[in-house]
Amino acid sequence: MLCALLNIYLLLIFGRIILSWFPISPGSALASVYSILYTITEPVLGPIRRVMPTIGFGGMGLDLSPIIVIFGVQLLVIPLLRNAGLC
Numbered sequence: 001m002l003c004a005l006l007n008i009y010l011l012l013i014f015g016r017i018i019l020s021w022f023p024i025s026p027g028s029a030l031a032s033v034y035s036i037l038y039t040i041t042e043p044v045l046g047p048i049r050r051v052m053p054t055i056g057f058g059g060m061g062l063d064l065s066p067i068i069v070i071f072g073v074q075l076l077v078i079p080l081l082r083n084a085g086l087c
Contacts, residue, residue: 003087013066
């Protein structure tokens, strides 16, 4: 069950990444969805973003915090949970 929740959390991070690529009008349905995704994912992404600055890429900033969280969960957390018999 814990692995399933982590996988759902990773999907929420992917959703936030995809929505960040599009302009979102305030008050729209997408703005509400993005606000929910932001509220759920920011407690994990925020501290990593504060430690790792964004990388300048083609005149815009590239935020690597979602990539770090995704790799961390996929490569460290889920295998550790499987070895401990929690998945």
